[in-house]
Amino acid sequence: MSAPLTVLDLLKKTQAFLAERKIPNPRFEAELLLSTALGMERLQLFLNYDRPVTPAELEASREPVRRRGRGEPYAYIVGQREFWSMSFEVGPGVLIPRPDTETLVTAALEWIPADAEVFIADVCAGTGAIGLALAKERPQAKVYATELSAEALEYLKRNVARHALGERVASLRGDLLTPIPPHRPLDWVVSNPPYINAGLLPSLDVAKFEPSLALDGGEDGLVVYRRLIPEAARRARQGVLVEIGHDQGAAVKGLFESAGLVDVEILRDLAGNDRVVRGRRA
Ligand SMILES: C[S@@+](CC[C@H](N)C(=O)[O-])C[C@H]1O[C@@H](n2cnc3c(N)ncnc32)[C@H](O)[C@@H]1O
Numbered sequence: 001m002s003a004p005l006t007v008l009d010l011l012k013k014t015q016a017f018l019a020e021r022k023i024p025n026p027r028f029e030a031e032l033l034l035s036t037a038l039g040m041e042r043l044q045l046f047l048n049y050d051r052p053v054t055p056a057e058l059e060a061s062r063e064p065v066r067r068r069g070r071g072e073p074y075a076y077i078v079g080q081r082e083f084w085s086m087s088f089e090v091g092p093g094v095l096i097p098r099p100d101t102e103t104l105v106t107a108a109l110e111w112i113p114a115d116a117e118v119f120i121a122d123v124c125a126g127t128g129a130i131g132l133a134l135a136k137e138r139p140q141a142k143v144y145a146t147e148l149s150a151e152a153l154e155y156l157k158r159n160v161a162r163h164a165l166g167e168r169v170a171s172l173r174g175d176l177l178t179p180i181p182p183h184r185p186l187d188w189v190v191s192n193p194p195y196i197n198a199g200l201l202p203s204l205d206v207a208k209f210e211p212s213l214a215l216d217g218g219e220d221g222l223v224v225y226r227r228l229i230p231e232a233a234r235r236a237r238q239g240v241l242v243e244i245g246h247d248q249g250a251a252v253k254g255l256f257e258s259a260g261l262v263d264v265e266i267l268r269d270l271a272g273n274d275r276v277v278r279g280r281r282a
Contacts, residue, residue, distance in 0.1 A: 004052035004053070005052065005053050005058070006049065006050055006051060006052055006053065007034070007038070007045060007048045007049050007050070007051050007053055008049040008050065009053075010034060010053050010058070010061065011030055011031065011034055011045070011049075014030035014033065014034060014061070014065050015027050015030040017065060017069055018030055018065070018068060018069060021069040021070075021071075023068060023069065023071070029068060029074065030065075031045060032074060033061065033064050033065055033068055033074070033077070034061055034065075036064065036078050037057065037060045037061035037064055037065075038053075038057050038060070038061070064077045064078075071205070071208065071209070072209055073096055073209055073210075075090050075096045076090060076091050076092055076096070076209065079091055081096050081097055081127075083097035083099075083101070083102070083127075083129040083133065084102055084105055084129070084133035084136070086129075086132065086133060086136065086163060087162070088127040088128070088129055088132075088155075088159050088162075089127070089155055089158050089159055089162060090127055090155065091155065092209065093149070093151035093152060093154075093155070093211060094126055094127055094149075094151065094152040094155040094156075094211070094214070095126045095127070095152070095210050095211065095214035095215075096127075096210065097126070097127055097129035099270075100243070100269045100270075100271075100273075100275055101129060101130060101192055101243055102133075103243070103267060103268075103269040103270070103275045103276050104130060104190060104192060104241060104242075104243045104275070104276050105130055105133045105134065105137075107241055107267050107276045107278055108120075108130075108134055108188065108190050108241050108278075109134070109137055109138075111188075111238070111239055111241070111278065111280075112134070112138055112141070112187075112188055112238075114138065115140065116140060117140045117141070117142070118138065118140070118141050118142075118187040118188060118238075119141070119142050119143075119144070119184070119185050119186050119187050119188075120134055120135075120138075120141050120142070120143045120144070120186075120187065120188045120189075120190060121143075121144045121145075121146065121177060121180055121186050121188070121189045121190070121191075121232075121235075121236075122134070122143055122144070122145045122146070122190055122191065123146050123176050123177060123189060123190070123191040123193065123228060123232070124146070124147065124148075124176075124191050124192060124193040124194070124214075124224070125145035125146060125147045125152075125156055125171070126147065126152050126155070126156065126192075126214060127152075127155050127156060127159050128145050128155075128156045128159045128160060128169065128171070129159075130190055130191075130192060131143040131144075131145040131169055131190070132145075132159060132160065132163050132165055132169060134190070135163075135165050135168050135169050136163065136165070141168065142168050142169075142170075143165075143168060143169040143170070144170050144172055144179075144180045144184075144186075145160070145169055145170065145171050145172065146172045146173075146174055146175075146176065146177065146178075146179050146180065147171070147172070147173060148173070148174065148175055148213065149211065149213050149214075150173065151211070152211070152213075152214070153171060153173050156171045157171045176224075176227060176228050176231060177189070177228075177231050177232065177235060180235075182235075185237065186235045186236050186237065187236060187237050187238040187239075188236055188238050188239055188240070188241070189232035189235065189236040189239075189240045189241075190240075190241045190242070191228060191232070191241075191242045191243070192242070192243035193217070193224040193225065193228055193242065193243075194213065194214055194215050194216050194217045194224055195217040195221050195222070195224065195225070195243070195244060195245050195248060196215045196216060196217050196221055196245065197217060197218075197219070197220060197221040198216050198217065198218055198219055198221075199219065201215060201216060217245075221245060221248060222248065222251055222252070222255075225242065225244075225248075225251075225252055225255055226255065228242070229242070229252070229255045229256060229259050229261075230255075230258075230259045232259075233256070233259035233260055233261050233279075233281070234259075236281060237281060238280065238281055239261070239278060239279060239280040239281055240256065240259075240261060240278065240279055240281075241276060241277070241278040242276070242277055242278075243275060243276055244266075244274060244275060244276065244277055246273035246274050246275070247274075248274070249266040249274035249277065250266075252266075252277045253266055253277055256277055256279040257279075260282055261279030261280060261281065261282070262279060262280055262281075262282045263279060263280045264277065264278070264279035265277070265278055265279070
């Protein structure tokens with residue numbers, strides 16, 4: 001009889017499988033996938049190297065490893081991603097929140113006062129990462145999170161419930177600011193809209209798994225900003241902040257200024273790339 005497969009054997013097989021499929025950092029990825037499939041912390045995995053794997057554990061590891069081998073993002077496979085130290089449910093149909101987007105949250109918190117009742121619109125909300133982070137940090141804020149995709153809206157609603165913020169965060173389906181009734185006051189508009197040049201999308205790995213509605217910014221990447229910024233500048237009583245692509249700073253700053261916003265600034269992310277444009281209502 002052959003020796004039973006141990007945790008270490010399974011780890012090595014998984015690593016080899018991922019390496020063969022050109023997944024970066026195959027050892028690390030194998031550790032993450034197996035620790036999740038076996039229901040243990042990564043450290044426990046090391047402590048259990050010599051333990052035989054049960055048939056149920058082997059079965060539980062198969063599908064996640066196969067999906068990762070096809071290049072599917074790890075966050076979709078485990079169904080969650082951390083953003084602003086909060087856990088967000090993610091999966092096919094919604095964009096995975098990126099660490100760069102925390103630059104937008106930080107920039108918004110610099111301007112939004114800590115102790116006032118404010119009304120914030122998170123336009124193009126996806127999982128709700130930005131709006132929910134702001135709601136957490138500003139306990140008197142009311143947030144309208146708008147989202148066009150029916151599929152993404154379901155993740156948004158579940159994330160609002162996950163963080164028990166349903167009293168202060170409304171999930172609304174529709175185009176940009178239109179789902180927010182015009183008579184409702186709005187102080188701030190924040191948004192991470194789709195901004196990738198449509199021509200580049202087919203060559204990008206991100207577009208293989210994440211929804212094109214979340215990424216496609218039209219022929220020059222600026223199509224959504226051209227509609228959003230004038231509308232946001234009209235409605236926000238205090239200011240507007242948007243995430244941008246690294247080469248869109250000057251163009252988006254120009255749109256802010258044309259919309260009559262003042263004190264317009266381009267801010268960089270931790271990697272030193274232009275990432276946010278913000279401006280105040282005159
Ligand atoms: C780049 S993702 C950002 C998601 C989330 N705010 C984040 O930062 O992780 C853009 C989101 O906008 C949504 N969207 C695209 N066009 C829209 C529109 N016209 N109105 C509202 N939402 C839209 C997409 O479905 C997607 O969820």
